[in-house]
Amino acid sequence: MFLKPPNYRQDINGLRALAVLLTIGYHAFPEFISGGFVGVDIFFVISGFLITKIILENLETNTFNIIDFYSRRIRRIFPALFLLLIACYGFGWFAMYASEYKRLGEHIAAGAGFIQNLVHTHLKTIEKFMNSKDDYVIMVLRR
Numbered sequence: 728m729f730l731k732p733p734n735y736r737q738d739i740n741g742l743r744a745l746a747v748l749l750t751i752g753y754h755a756f757p758e759f760i761s762g763g764f765v766g767v768d769i770f771f772v773i774s775g776f777l778i779t780k781i782i783l784e785n786l787e788t789n790t791f792n793i794i795d796f797y798s799r800r801i802r803r804i805f806p807a808l809f810l811l812l813i814a815c816y817g818f819g820w821f822a823m824y825a826s827e828y829k830r831l832g833e834h835i836a837a838g839a840g841f842i843q844n845l846v847h848t849h850l851k852t853i854e855k856f857m858n859s860k861d862d863y864v865i866m867v868l869r870r
Contacts (some may be wrong), residue, residue, distance in 0.1 A: 739773055746770040812839055 746769035753763020785791035812835050819831040837846035 739777070742769055742773055746773070808839070 730867065731837070746766040750763050751766075752760040757763070782791060782796070785796075790858030815831065816835055819828050819845070823831060833846065834843065837843040
């Protein structure tokens, strides 16, 4: 049997499970489960709570070090991030057309650089204007 960490909280783990189920459910069945962002929001609140708790505990004991803090987060998050990005890229090679695969590469690069939201917003803005029937918008974009 696995040993639980000394500060293990079952309620937090339950909320994590709920967040994951809501998000996966939304992506798998968007017509039946609306509001998948709620799962992401729950996860962000949990993360914020736990991170704040760690920082405050370290500040109280006068052991907080920003470099140490980010170093631990990077060692914990980056391996999973890169594994996921590589798996998506590999899957895309077999499952996507060349134009889709090119866009996937852009999204993977943005994800690795933690600027995915900026890239996504930029691409959506360009698509919105390119699909516009307004001649002025098309004229401005061609300049």
